[in-house]
Amino acid sequence: GFNCGIVGLPNVGKSTLFNALTNTAKAEAANYPFCTIEPNVGIVEVPDERLYRLAELIKPKKVTPTTIEFVDIAGLVKGASKGEGLGNQFLANIRSVDAIAHVVRCFKDENVVHVEGSVDPVRDIETINYELVLKDLESVERRLEKVKKVAKSGDKKARAEVEALERIKEILERGERIRPYLGEIGEEGQKVVKELALLTAKPVMYVANVDEEGLFEDNEYVEAVKEFAKKEGAPVVKICAKIEAELAELPPQEKEEFLKELGMEEPGLNAVIREGYRLLDLITFFTAGEPEVKAWTIKRGTKAPQAAGKIHSDIERGFIRAEVIRYEDLVREGSIQACKDKGLMRLEGKDYEVQDGDVIYFRFNV
Template structure:
């Protein structure tokens, strides 16, 4: 699964992307459309539970979960009608699973704002409007074919028509589709359309280095908007984080202490993006490696096993599971088993965040 970083030009998208992916590429110039093809990068998801596990199970290597980020060029008003290479940019957004929208919440006369003044809510509305218009166009183009097929009695086509009509009505009220609840069957019938306003979103407030906690009125306005639409907000000073990312570990710790941060804000961004994608982690732990595996929330044990290898899912027999509290109490898997705390779970088991697992399978 992957998340796309979007925003108006010059809000700090590429600076944030480069910092998140520890890119050594030069920072983008202060010009709109400096990123035309989307850059892609893999980001590790920091998880303190990994180091806690390795206090008791010492591995040869530690592997955190990771996610894929796509840096998508700045969107401008009129993108849904092709302005500013809009069609190309929108096609990139259709392909991702979640959206990270960077909104500028800092004043800087040296960094030009595309609309002339800093207003994060206006920026959010600009992009949301373009995505709403693009989704409406997608649905309007799809409706005639769906109606024609539905007239032949095709059940899935009838579901598709019903879903399109509901979605169009919702979009006409200027509401994103992520705030519309559709029956599961109807949602599945239109899932191939890549509707952009249906994707979960995380607002990333790019703040000034003197407002790392995001107390400025501009950030509060973003939080208010997010609360109304069921979205989350994370704060980051992309410029500062880019500087921190370039330091070695010792200097990084010193700089974090100097600015009053316990960890880089990028860690928080990575974890919030992970949650926005609807992911949670389970762990495998042994002498070879301790590893966090990403799995969609609500996945069954066989589905989780399939993340490791498709054979694990195909030949799934059972899972042996314990949790970190058990490990910290009993110190070894042997003692966990002796205490009766090692659970045996079957095919219907729903994975819980933080499960430590052994999968038994036979192909």
């Protein structure tokens, strides 16, 4: 599956957020018999109203949302790249995630100690980012040393790589993350980034953890985070982890009431989950039959046979065609038959790029 790591300094609300996420939206472990789930990994259902609209139409026996994983990566501290705390281990955990949710403290609370002694989210972001930059610099320098030797012998490919590595090194040496420069480092640079799995090349969202008042009006801390994130082109999601944790404990009816009282349309977690989905460049297609209406996750750009392969490798192997109805058409017309009658069901072949919201029936040879 696709996953998003939750990082941040100690005591900013990471575990509170992670627990709220896994409490509310935890997918039934029994549905995932083949995954061994570690305690710091939560499989979280992606809230998608479309799934429930489809279920109302089709009235299936079962409705299954799609999921993404959140990984709680605790323990990052200043000096992590030098092995402070359990620094290296945590940095290795970050290497294995596809995207990062960087939680920053934007609330004041005398009772919650801040590791730096004061609330200053931009300083905190820079502290963590600096550790990631240092770690990347280490990876780049190590690689550079190796490839330089090969380049000396006149190897053209190695020379191109050295050039790309030097360019990346320059960015990191200025203390900057690679992500905003991905467009400027060329194909060779992007190859290097991928091979080294550079930490600062991963997409990031900043999660501003505010107190209750901060939910309704941005406080100075949130404003500072937004300004910082804007420069990087990174999204900011504002939540109150404490309230999310309370919401997560409530049964659905009471949750609705509490949300209404707070003047919120939905839990803030939904925005975190959706933004994670967007960061990973994921889209959703649906299969809709009487036994089950189900949402599936694919990377944007996935072709029909590979999308089918998410369901079963046999369907990919024996792929004949995809019968596709747009979600909007199906909801407007009210049934699959009505869509067929109006010619709104398209037959698509193996080169078809599946679109977000497609409702698909795959034909295949067994």
